[in-house]
Amino acid sequence: MNRTNIDIIKFVAPEIIFGMNAISQIGESALRLGARKLFVVTDQGLMEHSWIKKVLFYLEQAGLEYQVWSEITSNPKDTEVAKGSEQYLASKCDAIMAVGGGSPIDAAKAVATVATNGGRIQDYEGINKITRPLPPMLMVPSTAGSGSEVSQFAIIVDKQRKKKMAIISRSLVPDIAIIDPQLLQTKGARLTAATGVDALSHAIESYVSLAANPLSDVRALEAIRLIAGNLRESVACRTNMQAKSAMSMASLQAGLAFSNAILGATHAMTHQVDGLLDLHHGETNAVLLPHVMEFNLISCADKYRQVAIAMGENVDGLSKQDAAHKAIDAVRRLVRDIGINYGLSNMGFREEYIPELSKNALHDACIITNPRDADAEDLARIFYKAM
């Protein structure tokens, strides 16, 4: 099932602007997209920071109009998306921009989808359901984790069904991603930790994905290397710009990797849990990732060996299996070091959810590219282990 080198591969990425003070390029970039008035999606948390003012200032400087919309919560809901689309259409904006973590960026993508394709966001759940082009999208991440600013994914919660919907379409790949590590300073330790592990899970899952290819592999490994070397420092100190910068790059690389190679069982499962409990996606990932790696180990031990190496483990002379186990250990250590040392049960997750969620996870698009075939029972076992 693994790709061979003779397959034709395709790698999709937005225009990327990376570096300190990259946000100064926002006005210029928006003008290049032909925007006159931007619909700026952000969350309430960021509204209190001076960064958003700075972003808006750069827009004004470029002579652009904008309308700010911040009525979203983390794990954006379908109802919020519907309101946002109405607002977008009423505001007569011609481009959309998100400033924030994964939630505002995914919400912006979903708003763009509903505004141009009509209907409800549920209509686009799944793969390639979008039929009409979206407005130009410009994403400015304030966390180093989701990778949504470069990915073809948007994850939206269906409030009624209490589950996360994965909307996957190449049309969701933003046009421009502006990544400025300075923005990471706004986030506290817990969020930094959660988003960091999210990026790690992206990197590891896409690296072992059935759809992995050389272009994505390079990025995944680089992301793993950067996270293993910088996440602890980033969590530890808000103003460690060197660490923040490295984490930004890691998140970006991981985003490019999973956007093009897709993910695996970890994400298929966390999508269910987050949808139900409204938890931070990164924390759920942190809890589930080692267990999923254990389950997948027999299908991709070679690749896990590479993961271990990337994480700085010494695997010289070890068997394939042992080397692969090193990777899982390294992940467990990292997760514990940054303060995530609890199981699902501590997060309000109860055993009776397991059968249902295991079944639902099989319908998540991410499960398709998991390297080891899994049925509902397999997933249920993983859930039990992660309690």
Next chain:
Amino acid sequence: MGNRYLINEKKHLIEQLTGIHSSKINYYLEVKKSNEEIVKQNNQLEIIHQIIKDINIDMSLADIIERVYQRLPLVIYCDFLGLALQRDNDLIMTAMIPHCRCINRPVPHKSLLWQAVQERESKVFSLTEKDRNEEVLPPLEKLNIASLALDPLIVKGNVIGVLVIGSHRENAYSKDEARFTRQLADQLAICIENARLYEQVLNSKTEWEETFRSLTDPILLIDRNYNIIRCNNRLDGLPGKNTGKPVKSKCYHYVWGRDTKCEFCLMDEVYRNRVPAYRRIQLESGKTYDVHYYPIFKQNREINSVIHHIKDITEQVKMEAQLMQSDKLAAIGEMAAGVAHELNSPLTVIIGNSQIILRDDGMEKNNNVELLQDIINCGLRCKKIIQNLLTFARQDQRPMTSTNLNKVVESVLPLIRYQINQNNINLKLNLAPNLPNILANEQQLDQVLVNLLLNARDALENKPGDKTITITTTVRKSENGDYVTATVTDNGDGIAAENILKIFNPFFTSKEAHKGTGLGLSVSLGIAEAHGGTIDVTSTPGQGSCFTLAIPVKHQ
């Protein structure tokens, strides 16, 4: 097998997720697509625009449909175009191309057309072979319509009919076409409604115009500045030059032939008093008019314009004059008859007795013979005078008889001799011998001559010195035939130049109130005209006047 399927399914999904066959959808394609749509819509709008431009407000529905049919194939398939309009409770096929037998017939209630009317919605149908033969359509025999677009024509919320567009092609009408036909129907509905309203307005306009045309009197609508806004076509008899167009001309110029406002104009009075006004005017030409002014008010009770109604009452006034004259004559007649009756008996006695005495005394050679002869002659003359008086005053209209004007002159002389002598006026007679006879009513000619002579006497009343009236009869030859004339000439006051044209107007008089009625000359002229003749006048103030009655000689 199942595994193979699963594997293939998985491959397929991975291909979907990461493969080369899905891409970010390109704006350019969208822009191109929407541009194409815009171009298409533009074309459609252009066609609608052209169609609407082609339609005149006074076009028949059949013409409208024909125009649309010519243009329509440029944008949509169209092999049949029809128009069904609501009339009472029916839907009538009013116009169509190609022509079918169902024209002007009601549409069956089973038809799809009714559906469109009742649901007030545009509809597109694909018709199966079976449908085409049923009554879902008006009987469109042999047209074999496979696709049908129906659009109700809605004006101000009311459905006035249905536009029917059909094509032989299957599924000829998609959403785009439906939108186009909807727009077309909306525009046509407006056109049809406008045409309908226009016809109504035109009819009521024509009705009023015909009403005014049918009136025989001149009627004009005049604004504050005396400009004619509208008028009917009865201005011929008026003194105006009637040059150019009446509209925008000044009324005083166009109607009355003047360069300035008429002195008898009542417009100012109408604007001041805000009520209709009326005046009777006599023109020098002898025409008499009743002139009415009726104000027309605007919404805000201001006067917008004035209706100017002119009634020619010349004939009516003449009739009145004649009636008065004949009343007068009747009174004289009755008196004269009474007097004559009273005088006849004594005169008979006087004449009779005188003749007896003369006969008896004649034998006795009496010296009184001459005296008696005088009594008899005078008696006879009295009788003659009384007879003439009776004849003059007699009211019965006799038929025209062959008459000699000299005889007429001679018969009136006794009647007025007293008046003439009273005023010490010399009466001279120049009667032409061998005057041809004319066909005339003697009594009426008597009246004319008496009138002319009495006028002459009045003209001499205040003249010192020599007063002379001359009566001349003669034959005048002219291109229009021969005339016999009687001329009465006086050397009296004469007539002022400004009055010379008015003297024939009824009720015009230059005499004191108790003397003249202003009827004599007008009645005389009427009599002359009734005989085909005229009365001419020449006058020099201070030197005298000369009236000539001329009657044509009719060769019998």
